[in-house]
Amino acid sequence: MAKKEISFNEALAFLREGAKPDPKWLRGFNDLDKPSLAAFQSAWMSLSADPRAKAAQALHALMQEDIEMHFGAAFRPMLSDANPRVRLTAISGLMEDEGQDLVEPLIHLMRNDPEESVRAAAAGALGRFAILAETDRLTPARKRMIYEAVLKVFRTEEESSPVYRNALESLAYTSNDVIAMYIRAAYASDDEALRTSAIVAMGRSQDRQFSEFVREELQNVSPKMRLEAARAIGELEDADAMPELSKLIDDTDMQVREAALESLAVIGGEPARSLLQAAVLSEDEELVTLAEHAIETYDFWHGEIDFSLTDIDEDVLKPRRVWQRKATAKGEE
Structure with a gap:
């Protein structure tokens, strides 16, 4: 038997009662229209600070678990909530909103x-x-x-x-x-x-004037710095960093290894692909999984995709290429 969906009015009743946040009824606040949002705000402001914070966090968690849940309309007014925990959650909850x-x-x-x-x-x-x-x-x-x-x-x-x-x-x-x-x-x-x-x-x-500094930090003793340097060198698409990145594939920190693999995938070229394919043959199962994902990234960035045959905007999916084209154009003016 299919589960009965909670209506907006039922969800609103739970909220007004200060019920413990539960995904079952929080789903009733998905995609609120203007009249529903006004009713939601009225009920929301009747709650004290702590219940508001818990409800906001529960909405955020549900939205992360279920891509069909859209609570942007509910999060927007929370940006001015008196509770800083609510404001913080609202900012995070709106992270995908480009309004x-x-x-x-x-x-x-x-x-x-x-x-x-x-x-x-x-x-x-x-x-x-x-x-x-x-x-x-x-x-x-x-x-x-x-x-x-x-x-x-x-x-x-x-x-x-x-x-x-x-x-x-x-x-x-x-x-x-x-x-x-x-x-x-x-x-x-x-x-x-x-x-x-x-x-x-x-x-x-994406300014190559910084490449030398970033390459130097790939060898930093701090895992956090190595991690960010490994990510940054990929954004700079600095092929000269290939030797340093290859060493990071065996880094003691798994996040650093993942960042190195992903940057190799973005930088591209046969040397990068060879390193990724070698990592796939590793006996380390976790490294193999990361390398397989990186190869998918490589194929996305460097494979042949005919965007004219799809509804996908290449400039949206590949913003790096857009910035680089603009930078090149400016340099040629």
Whole structure:
């Protein structure tokens, strides 16, 4: 017998009663329309802080488990919730939402929220809108808005703060001489967390001037730094780093190994494919699984896909190629 689906009104009743969050009735809040959202907000505000936080976290968890669940409409008003735990969960819950109207509230949270964790999360969330801006899918006004807001963060936040670090990583997608200066300054810092963020930013900038620094960090004693360097070198598509990446396939840290394999897949070329195929023959089952996935990535990036025969937008799926084409075009002007 098929399970009976909980209606919106039934879910609303559970929420008003302060019932323990349960996926069975939380599903009733999927894809809320405007009238339903108004009723949801009314019930939501009748709850005290802790139940709101637990319900928000449960919605987020359910959305991660079930791709058919869309709670964006519910999460948006939570960005202004009085409970910082709710605001933090809402930012995370909206991470896949590319609605341009999120730019202003995220900037507001990044600049004004009393909780550092919320400001940092908002700064990190702005990164996807920086990507949209670089692929001409964000209005020029909002692109400028993000740029100016993050530059202000650089002037007002301590360099050691997670807000500063996340802002640096986010704005790195908008590569220019000013951002490059901030990235270099961060890399020269004595703060290891900030230096790690600088490596992340170098990769996201896709600016080859940083390749030498990133290659050097592939041998860092810190697993975290090696991990971010392995990811960044792939974003830079630096084939000269192939020898260092090949060594990381046998790294003691499994995340580093995975990042090295994935970067080899993105960089491409016969040497990279040979390394991936060799890893598939390993006696280490976990490494074999990672290598097989990396080969799939290789085939996606470097295989022959006729996008004209599909409904898929190549520029959306392969943004790196878009940025590179733009950079090349600018260099030829």
